[in-house]
Amino acid sequence: xxxxxxxxxxxxVQRGIIGKIITRFEDVGxxxxxxxxxxxxxxxxxKHYALTEEWMMAVYTKAxxxxxxxxxxxxxxxxxxxxxxxxAGLVDFLRxxxxxxxxxxxxxxxxLVRKMVGATEPASxxxxxxxxxFSHDTYALSNEQGRPLRNLIHASGNVQEANNEIPIWFxxxxxxxxxxxxxxxxxxxxxxxxx
Ligand code: ADP
Numbered sequence: 001x002x003x004x005x006x007x008x009x010x011x012x013v014q015r016g017i018i019g020k021i022i023t024r025f026e027d028v029g030x031x032x033x034x035x036x037x038x039x040x041x042x043x044x045x046x047k048h049y050a051l052t053e054e055w056m057m058a059v060y061t062k063a064x065x066x067x068x069x070x071x072x073x074x075x076x077x078x079x080x081x082x083x084x085x086x087x088a089g090l091v092d093f094l095r096x097x098x099x100x101x102x103x104x105x106x107x108x109x110x111x112l113v114r115k116m117v118g119a120t121e122p123a124s125x126x127x128x129x130x131x132x133x134f135s136h137d138t139y140a141l142s143n144e145q146g147r148p149l150r151n152l153i154h155a156s157g158n159v160q161e162a163n164n165e166i167p168i169w170f171x172x173x174x175x176x177x178x179x180x181x182x183x184x185x186x187x188x189x190x191x192x193x194x195x
Contacts, residue, residue, distance in 0.1 A: 002109040008100040012152040034103035056083025
């Protein structure tokens, strides 16, 4: 069974929607195996958002593509400067108030949670997704204001990322092993068969 990391970022905590976000993961049948509120250290955020060439290029390209799709000129030329600014903003943002860290477990949990979270830009996230339903922030506004997108939540992008991210926020002992009713109802092949 896959495990994935979710962080409810400071905007999610301040907006008072921690419960609503967690409810969505419970409703879809995921099992919460770890959860805590934490005021991140700089080191935690640094590890979590590693400033790699790949990441800087990815954030730059995603935003540029969106501007161009809207017929707007993307006013930034250097992906390193652009990515570096976003990273610096993320460090300040994530350390501005406590965040809620969660590990959710289930069949294809990583892609399931990403689907529920939506796109990086809330304004492009479909209704029904967490970012689409609870925020409408845009690249244009966040870039104009020189701050990271306020998109409420982080979710691991793939299984490798989840495996790297979970130990940043949780020790092994904090990852609980317990039987949940969904282990039987959703996943036990023999659950409904007569003895
Ligand atoms: P995601 O959280 O959707 O996986 P990324 O890993 O690309 O997105 O970026 C990490 C976080 O950095 C985003 O959730 C968002 O808060 C912020 N961010 C990313 N790209 C931009 C951008 N172009 N402008 C402002 N903030 C951004």
